[in-house]
Amino acid sequence: MSGRLSKFGSAIIGLLLASCQSYSAENSQIAQAAPPPAAEGNYLAQPLISEIYTADPSAHVWNDGRIYIYPSHDIETGVAEDGAGNHFAMRDYRVLSMYKVGGKVTLHDVALDIKDVPWAGRQMWAPDAAYKDGSYYLYSPVKDKSGIFRLGVATSKSPTGPFKAQPQPMKGSYSIDPAVFRDDDGAHYIYFGGIWGGQLQKWATGSYDPNGSESDLGQPGAPAIAPKIARLRGDMLEFDEAPRDILITDEAGKPLLGGDLDRRFFEGAWVFKRDGLYYFTYSTGETHYLVYATGTSPYGPFTYRGTILEPVEGWTTHHSITQHDGQWYLFYHDTQLSGKTHLRNVKVAPLEFDENGQIRTLDPGGK
Structure with missing residues (x-):
C-alpha cells in the first residue's frame, strides 16, 4: 500500500509543480456552474x-443540538x-447545518x-469555529496583502453568521488550518499549521x-516540522501565550521524522x-492518510496510534470529528462530484472505537 501511494504522491507533486500562474484578487471572481450529479x-x-x-469540514454541535459544519467553499x-496551492482561491464561507446525520442539510x-x-x-482556506458566552467565533487562514498566511477571527451572535471580521489578524499568527478545542475546564486552545x-x-x-523549503527543509532524517498550539485569551480574539510546538x-x-x-x-x-484521552488527528498530506495520536494533555506529547481514513479520491482530505446523539462521526471530503482536486465535496461517516480506544480504520471507497 505505502509503495503504491508514494508513487501516486510523487506523480501528483510533479503535476503540481509543473506550472505556476500569477494571481490577483481583482480577477478571481469567475462564475461557476453548479456541481454535476454525483458519480456512480x-x-x-x-x-x-x-x-x-x-x-x-469543521463540524460542531452547539447548545441547540444541531450539527453545524464550517467548510471551505471551493470555486473555479x-x-x-x-x-503553493494558488488554485485554491476561495473567497467566502457558507455554513451547513442539519438536525441529524442523514437528515436534510441546510446551506446557509x-x-x-x-x-x-x-x-x-x-485565499480563504479551511476555517473552524468556536462558541463562548453567547457569541460565535469564526477562525480562518487568509493570505494578507503581502501574500503571507495569517489567522483571522470574526464574530457573530448566530452560528451561521453573518460574521464581522476583526480589523487585524491575530497577533503572532501564521500558517493555516486553525482548529479550536474547548477542554473540560472551559479553556480554549487553537491548533494550526500546514x-x-x-x-x-x-x-x-x-x-x-x-x-524556505517547500518540504521538511530537506532533512528527512530530522524530526518532522511540528504543528502549533496556543491557549486562547479569554475574549477568544488573541493568543494568550506564544505558540508552542506539538x-x-x-x-x-x-x-516522528520528516521522511x-x-x-x-x-x-x-x-x-x-x-474517556479522558486527548486525540490529536491530522493529515499526512502527500501519502493521503488521516491518522491520529493520543496524549494526556492538550499540549501533548502525542503518541502515534494509527490510521483513521485510507486515501480518498482526490489529492488528500481534511476532516473533523464530533459526537452527536451518542455516536461519533468523521467529516471529510473527496472529489466525487468533480474529479478535480480543487473542487471538492463534504461527506460524513460513523466512526467506531474498539475496547481500547483505538479508532477503527475506514475505507472511503470510490477509487
Whole structure:
C-alpha cells in the first residue's frame, strides 16, 4: 500500500509543480456552474450537498443540538495548479447545518466574504469555529496583502453568521488550518499549521523566510516540522501565550521524522477528547492518510496510534470529528462530484472505537 501511494504522491507533486500562474484578487471572481450529479461508485458516503463545492469540514454541535459544519467553499477560478496551492482561491464561507446525520442539510447564506476582511489579500482556506458566552467565533487562514498566511477571527451572535471580521489578524499568527478545542475546564486552545502551500516550513527560524523549503527543509532524517498550539485569551480574539510546538512520537517515544511520510504531520489538525484521552488527528498530506495520536494533555506529547481514513479520491482530505446523539462521526471530503482536486465535496461517516480506544480504520471507497 505505502509503495503504491508514494508513487501516486510523487506523480501528483510533479503535476503540481509543473506550472505556476500569477494571481490577483481583482480577477478571481469567475462564475461557476453548479456541481454535476454525483458519480456512480462504491463510496463509503455520499456528498452532503451538491449546490456548491465544499471542503475541509469543521463540524460542531452547539447548545441547540444541531450539527453545524464550517467548510471551505471551493470555486473555479481559472488559476493554474502549482505547488503553493494558488488554485485554491476561495473567497467566502457558507455554513451547513442539519438536525441529524442523514437528515436534510441546510446551506446557509454567506457567513463571511473576503471583501469584508480589512487586512485580507486572497485565499480563504479551511476555517473552524468556536462558541463562548453567547457569541460565535469564526477562525480562518487568509493570505494578507503581502501574500503571507495569517489567522483571522470574526464574530457573530448566530452560528451561521453573518460574521464581522476583526480589523487585524491575530497577533503572532501564521500558517493555516486553525482548529479550536474547548477542554473540560472551559479553556480554549487553537491548533494550526500546514507545510508546503501552508507556509509552516517558512517559519522554521521564528520569522517568515520567503525562500524556505517547500518540504521538511530537506532533512528527512530530522524530526518532522511540528504543528502549533496556543491557549486562547479569554475574549477568544488573541493568543494568550506564544505558540508552542506539538511533539508527535512513535510508541518508543522518539519524534516522528520528516521522511516518515505515512505518519508525520502535514496539515489539518483536529483535537477531541474521549474517556479522558486527548486525540490529536491530522493529515499526512502527500501519502493521503488521516491518522491520529493520543496524549494526556492538550499540549501533548502525542503518541502515534494509527490510521483513521485510507486515501480518498482526490489529492488528500481534511476532516473533523464530533459526537452527536451518542455516536461519533468523521467529516471529510473527496472529489466525487468533480474529479478535480480543487473542487471538492463534504461527506460524513460513523466512526467506531474498539475496547481500547483505538479508532477503527475506514475505507472511503470510490477509487
